Amino acid sequence: MxxxxxxxxxxxxxxxxxxxxxxxxxxxxxxxxxxxxxxxxxxxxxxxxxxxxxxxxxxxxxxxxxxxxxxxxxxxxxxxxxxxxxxxxxxxxxxxxxxxxxxxxxxxxxxxxxxxxxxxxxxxxxxxxxxxxxxxxxxxxxxxxxxxxxxxxxxTPEETALDGKIEGMAEDFFNEFTKEDGLGLVRAVKPMEKLSKTELFDLVTGLRRRALDAAGQMTEDKLRRLTDTLDTADQMVFSNLKGAALGGYLIARLYGSGE
Ligand SMILES: [Zn+2]
CATH class of the missing domain: 3.40.50.300 (P-loop containing nucleotide triphosphate hydrolases)
Known part of the structure; x- marks a missing residue:
């Protein structure tokens, strides 16, 4: 499995x-x-x-x-x-x-x-x-x-190739994340609402891969905040968190004031 x-x-x-x-x-x-x-x-x-x-x-x-x-x-x-x-x-x-x-x-x-x-x-x-x-x-x-x-x-090993739709969503989210203000993220998380659980897993995997490749592109602090958030997000999806709630969580953690 x-x-x-x-x-x-x-x-x-x-x-x-x-x-x-x-x-x-x-x-x-x-x-x-x-x-x-x-x-x-x-x-x-x-x-x-x-x-x-x-x-x-x-x-x-x-x-x-x-x-x-x-x-x-x-x-x-x-x-x-x-x-x-x-x-x-x-x-x-x-x-x-x-x-x-x-x-x-x-x-x-x-x-x-x-x-x-x-x-x-x-x-x-x-x-x-x-x-x-x-x-x-x-x-x-x-x-x-x-x-x-x-x-x-x-x-069994996780599927390595993500489908294009998920890949595009991950890329869009990540691009917005690298910008100074996070305003575009609200738009970028919108399509997550329609994803199935497996697709949400894939999306988090895609983001994690980008985070791994991103060393040097952003401050270490910002990168750590992203990887910590993705670790938690992964487990929340595992516990059946829905796409809309995941989007809200990502924004709150990455741009909210508190934890
Ligand atoms: Zn518990």
Missing amino acids: ELSDLASRLRSGRLFHAYIVTGADAGTRERAGDLIAQAAVCQAERGVPCGVCRDCVKARKKIHPDIETVRRDPDQAFYNVESMRALRTRALDVPNEAGRAVHIVAEADLMNVQAQNAMLKVLEEPPTHAVFVLLADNPQMLLETVRSRCETIGL
């Missing part, structure tokens, strides 16, 4: 104690992991994150105390057993703020066998409040016993 389909998957299914996220590229897997984590801590408890509750906001800003991403020591080729034992101990702790605590393991396929066995122990009897998300490029490197205890989310 594409990342944009993950919402319906989360909405329709129950929340599992453990996931393996595989497929696509590392960045997309991380985003999927973040979205599962947000769904797990969201107060709305409806599978898909609401996007607006305190827990969603903190998750989005990556400051939620109950979401951690575990990363391999870059000096080591594999996770060692100690790091997974430490994770097991932390997983026993009661969450600080949310109803659940989420432990995302980046490059989980780089756990050695002892580390995987330590992970397995906690997967066999997971604390009721714990959710584990294993990000893995090569899930076949994981023990069958680990895999069988996880719900696998297989991502």
Whole structure:
């Protein structure tokens, strides 16, 4: 499935104690992991994150105390057993703020066998409040016993070519954004009202690409404001924000007085 389909998957299914996220590229897997984590801590408890509750906001800003991403020591080729034992101990702790605590393991396929066995122990009897998300490029490197205890989310790469209509809209919006006053943006967001959810995702993707290419064309501050806004916009679309509201949000964030 594409990342944009993950919402319906989360909405329709129950929340599992453990996931393996595989497929696509590392960045997309991380985003999927973040979205599962947000769904797990969201107060709305409806599978898909609401996007607006305190827990969603903190998750989005990556400051939620109950979401951690575990990363391999870059000096080591594999996770060692100690790091997974430490994770097991932390997983026993009661969450600080949310109803659940989420432990995302980046490059989980780089756990050695002892580390995987330590992970397995906690997967066999997971604390009721714990959710584990294993990000893995090569899930076949994981023990069958680990895999069988996880719900696998297989991502396909996002469509790379955007259709001309969306591309044109992204370009128009971006051109207006680079100008000194933002007055043209009000016109530029108007056509967003008619876009489907998938098209809105594509539009945000198109804007993100332009932002990546735009270093040097605008102040670092302005660029950061754009990329931060797009990160949030992406998740709001994921949580079913409609096109008209997205346009309003972009203008408020990029040209409004407050946050
Ligand atoms: Zn929420």
